[in-house]
């Protein structure tokens with residue numbers, strides 16, 4: 001009989017759930033709107049109902065894995081911090097509520113962390129060549145960045161999520177990439193305040209919203225007030241149109257610096273980059289790799305690589321299932 005884990009991915013826009021098998025395949029996937037503005041307790045109730053619906057149609061489910069936004073204490077099974085997209089989210093007992101209603105073991109983790117775990121087992125990490133092992137056997141040490149409105153990050157070391165001492169490891173979007181010349185003041189229009197309160201974070205520059213902001217600031221007179229998306233900027237960049245091309249290359253440059261800094265600290269096999277913006281393809285990745293290779297310390301023979309994610313929007317769901325199998329000793 002096939003054994004399953006129920007993976008749940010709770011986001012500010014949608015809640016997705018599905019059964020994951022030991023090969024990383026998804027069965028019985030369902031997505032519903034989270035209606036996050038109604039607040040954390042309502043979102044959790046909806047996630048719980050979705051879990052019940054799927055469990056009612058399936059046998060042999062070993063446990064439930066939940067990927068949720070924010071700083072997560074996996075032991076207490078709750079978010080320790082508020083999240084901008086879901087009001088009243090902090091300290092909600094996610095794990096105990098779902099465990100009580102399903103009667104199954106429940107494991108929760110930060111959403112970017114489970115996405116990284118999913119990519120390691122069944123996505124970009126599965127087929128990658130490990131520079132450490134020098135053979136095509138899948139990698140165990142990687143970082144996964146998700147480029148969206150913000151920049152999420154998850155770190156996997158020796159096949160397991162690295163949560164950190166205070167559960168917020170992997171906040172790569174908030175490393176300072178453009179320092180202010182003077183405290184709190186700058187004349188550089190690219191150095192802007194991040195939602196975390198600091199200035200010049202990677203997220204303010206290389207997230208989808210950061211790319212749009214930089215484009216508008218570079219050519220405010222020519223934008224004509226029309227809304228522009230990161231996808232349009234990269235589409236025009238691919239055709240060689242300026243200033244789109246410069247914005248795209250500059251984005252790759254800053255991401256390349258960030259990727260090299262992570263590798264120089266952690267000595268990982270792979271940097272995986274996902275999120276909608278990663279679909280820009282070679283115009284983004286060639287520049288990231290060019291900058292990355294110049295700045296990493298490893299020898300050329302054992303170079304780690306930067307690659308696009310493979311699981312798309314399902315990385316979190318699959319990773320939540322992987323978390324269950326891993327915690328119960330199946331993987």
Ligand SMILES: [Zn+2]
Nearest residue numbers: 174194196201
């Ligand atoms: Zn920040």
